[in-house]
Amino acid sequence: MIRGRAASWAFWLGLAGITAVLSLNGKEIAQATGLSWLTKYPQAWQLHLDRQISAALKWLLEEATFGPFQFRDFTRLLSALIEAPYTLLRNLVVDGFAWGRGQQAVPILPPMAWLPVILGFGLLALRLGGARLAVLVTAAFLYLLLFGLWQSAMVTLVSVVIAVPLGVLGGAALGILAFRVRWIDRALRPVLDLMQTVPVFAYLVPILFLFGFGPMAALVATVIYAMPPMVRITTIGLRGVPEEVVEAGRMAGCTRRQLLWKVQLPSARRMMMVGVNQVIMLTLNMVIIASMIGAGGLGYDVLTALRKLDVGRGVEAGFGIVVLAIALDKLSQAAANRGPRDPSGGSWLYRHRWILAWAAVVVASYPLAMAIPPLAVYPAGWQLSTGGFWSAVVSWINLNLYDQIEAVKVAALTWVLVPVKTFLLGIPWAWGLVLAGTIAGGIGGWRLGVMAVLMTGFIITAGLWPEAMITIYLCGVSVVIAMLIGVPIGILAGQNDRAYGVVTLILDTLQTLPSFVYLIPVVMLFKVGDFSAMIAVVMYAIVPAIRYAAVGIRGVDPQLVEAGIVSGCTRGQLIRKVKLPLAMPSILLGLNQTIMLAISMLVITALVGTRDLGQEVYIALTKANAGKGIVAGLAVAFIAMMSDRIITAAIARRTAARETHA
Missing domain, CATH: 1.10.3720.10 (MetI-like)
Known part of the structure; x- marks a missing residue:
């Protein structure tokens, strides 16, 4: 078993190392080997599905007939x-x-x-x-x-x-x-x-x-x-x-x-x-x-x-x-x-x-x-x-806290957002195809690997690889921040009934807020750009990260907790070695839901100036370009479906491993 784990770690670390090398030096390697088409998908190879879909919709609306009726x-x-x-x-x-009607209406x-x-x-x-x-x-x-x-x-x-x-x-x-x-x-x-x-x-x-x-x-x-x-x-x-x-x-x-x-x-x-x-x-x-x-x-x-x-x-x-x-x-x-209701009363x-x-x-x-x-x-x-x-209030914040807000914004862009964005945009599309199939197949089996390859291939052949990488970068950074903030809050709420009641009330309120509303304070305080989009996504997507962590901690069998206390575990050891491992499937489910909400919110953040797939959908909406909107929307949906299937497979493996050990 130890050898198997070591081989698995070596494989994934090797995959990460190759990805890093290709991201940082992929263009130079491709140019040196004369394979520059591996880094930037040739425009001549694109399928232009948006044009075909737009033409099909136009035919459907103007020419399609079903018997004596038109569509x-x-x-x-x-x-x-x-x-x-x-x-x-x-x-x-x-x-x-x-x-x-009109002015003649009485x-x-x-x-x-x-x-x-x-x-x-x-x-x-x-x-x-x-x-x-x-x-x-x-x-x-x-x-x-x-x-x-x-x-x-x-x-x-x-x-x-x-x-x-x-x-x-x-x-x-x-x-x-x-x-x-x-x-x-x-x-x-x-x-x-x-x-x-x-x-x-x-x-x-x-x-x-x-x-x-x-x-x-x-x-x-x-x-x-x-x-x-x-x-x-x-x-x-x-x-x-x-x-x-x-x-x-x-x-x-x-x-x-x-x-x-x-x-x-x-x-x-x-x-x-x-x-x-x-x-x-x-x-x-x-x-x-x-x-x-x-x-x-x-x-x-x-x-x-x-x-x-x-x-x-x-x-x-x-x-x-x-x-x-x-x-x-x-x-x-x-x-x-x-x-x-009882219909017979009175x-x-x-x-x-x-x-x-x-x-x-x-x-x-x-x-x-x-x-x-x-x-x-x-x-x-x-x-x-x-x-x-x-x-x-906004004027006071902008006048008195502008320097502090700008410092946080610049630090986040300099040390987190820009490096991650540069790294992901540097991954060649060909290696991205291999990477998607390997990760999905390694976690969920060959069927999931084939599905990931087909969906990633759709994004590539549609000419949306750079926009997809920006979507993954914004979603990934936002989800990591949401989990880092949300899971500790969920763990605290899961162990304290009073804290759980307060947190549940706040989460119920947040879940009723339409995604549109989150943009208001963000735009007023942080203006537009990737940082503003990240803040809005974190605010919107943090709810399941907190809720599922709290539910997972509260769902741990009290007898197992008691056994840990009898074994001499401190409070910290009880959380790290007993509660967290048992609550991990629930936390992973929260991660899945956080990713889903983050992806859905990213499309809304197109209104604050992002350059991802959401912006492509928004541009298609403003120009009434149905084909482009559908293709970009499918690309977003495929990213969401791949992440959902991969995390679901990871949860199933984790649950099966826990039952085997039990």
């Missing part, structure tokens, strides 16, 4: 189906109803006043989660009202209300199909993997090409992006129904359809509500990003503030996103934890008294709003603003 008829039908309820809800709470009914909206969500929270939740949700909507974010928040809320049911129903339908038909399950797995790793901007590019600029395109992209978790969780929930429950349904004479609708789906309800929660969070995150293609709402307010460097408005709109996300998150969690009027009371308030609000204008539109003079405060 554009399908996109128009889909847009119309989504546009009808969206327009109705938007008119109800934002624009009001009018007869006619107002018929004003939008619903703010009071019944706040009251309606407060009553819903009271019904689902009690007084505490009602106070929280009401306070969240009051913040949106008092700080002048009401109209933008309602636009965002309408998008969420339309997109979430579509995502839930579509995801649940596909999940049921995957549960019932094995080949559909096998076919959906790689598609779902791809959908969950393709960066959010990449969704917008082909959707923008097919559906045009506007809220309909944004909603289609949102539904597609938010659907995969519902598919997976529905399938897992149905498979997790106890066999004895299913057998009892069969013995009761249920048909296959009755078994599904009356036994399996009700039994999987709690798990499926977790999927609904995930769809809500992803929908809110995507709706914010989709503001770039015409969705409007709070995301557009944040984007405008970033472009204008309006610190105060950006922070207020960012907090608006946060409070709306928290309110919707808590409501969905309360709905998931609430048991099925009369119909009694059972629906809350809805009837709210409907009465809605009806009464229209004449009241006409008589009392502040009930219709909250007066601008009554609104609050912290814009001056936040601008003053």
Whole structure:
């Protein structure tokens, strides 16, 4: 065994040594041997997949026919189906109803006043989660009202209300199909993997090409992006129904359809509500990003503030996103934890008294709003603003701490970021192909090695090798920093109940923050560039590093800890030699999730001036170049999938080794 470990260490050290030599001297070696094409992939060899994809999409949109119908008829039908309820809800709470169009439009009914909206969500929270939740949700909507974010928040809320049911129903339908038909399950797995790793901007590019600029395109992209978790969780929930429950349904004479609708789906309800929660969070995150293609709402307010460097408005709109996300998150969690309602208690009027009371308030609000204008539109003079405060804070920091911030920034660039970037950019593409296959194959077997070679080959032949290396450099440095900070915090929280409670509360809050929000303080304090991108990625990706380390430490068997204490271990030895080795699979899982979040955030940081694959996707979005956006998005997805498979294989090996020793 010792010889095997020594040989393994020698192999990996040798591989690292060759990589270092080729990175530092690859160009000189290639020129001396006349093989310069090994260091820079020849442009003539590139496949130009972006052009072919763009041409295919153009043909699909302009020429493709299915019987008597063209493909554009399908996109128009889909847009119309989504546009009808969206327009109705938007008119109800934002624009009001009018007869006619444009300047000739005659107002018929004003939008619903703010009071019944706040009251309606407060009553819903009271019904689902009690007084505490009602106070929280009401306070969240009051913040949106008092700080002048009401109209933008309602636009965002309408998008969420339309997109979430579509995502839930579509995801649940596909999940049921995957549960019932094995080949559909096998076919959906790689598609779902791809959908969950393709960066959010990449969704917008082909959707923008097919559906045009506007809220309909944004909603289609949102539904597609938010659907995969519902598919997976529905399938897992149905498979997790106890066999004895299913057998009892069969013995009761249920048909296959009755078994599904009356036994399996009700039994999987709690798990499926977790999927609904995930769809809500992803929908809110995507709706914010989709503001770039015409969705409007709070995301557009944040984007405008970033472009204008309006610190105060950006922070207020960012907090608006946060409070709306928290309110919707808590409501969905309360709905998931609430048991099925007993329909037999009391009369119909009694059972629906809350809805009837709210409907009465809605009806009464229209004449009241006409008589009392502040009930219709909250007066601008009554609104609050912290814009001056936040601008003053940022100005004070920039005036008094500029030298210290700049010193940290320069040190990080000089000693960490630039050397790592230079090293990775120096790796020849040919050796990178060998390296990817060797690492993946050595950890996960030959199948994983072949997959890594094929995916890396796609990136190389697409002419994106330098951009991929910059992506790996930014992601790698950010993940290392996030793990170095997050794992010790997780270890501390895992050993102290009070610290665990505080950390969990902070992490739950951070998980509700859309990725867009992290850019606001970063841009205001650190301006743009790789350092700013790294800070934003660390802030966004540190949550799983902390959470999984804490969960792993808390999950260690107390009997093993007691055995270590009896053996005379000090507190430090107990952590290093007992708890950490046993918690390592959980920590590695946290590493995997940290990498996934870091890669997804890197695409967002394209807004702060990075030059990686995320920037390629963003440029494709601004130019409506669908082919380029899809190719760059697939490159990001392949990097994410390779890292996911390699770490998953490492976790499996670690777990198997621990079970063998046990």
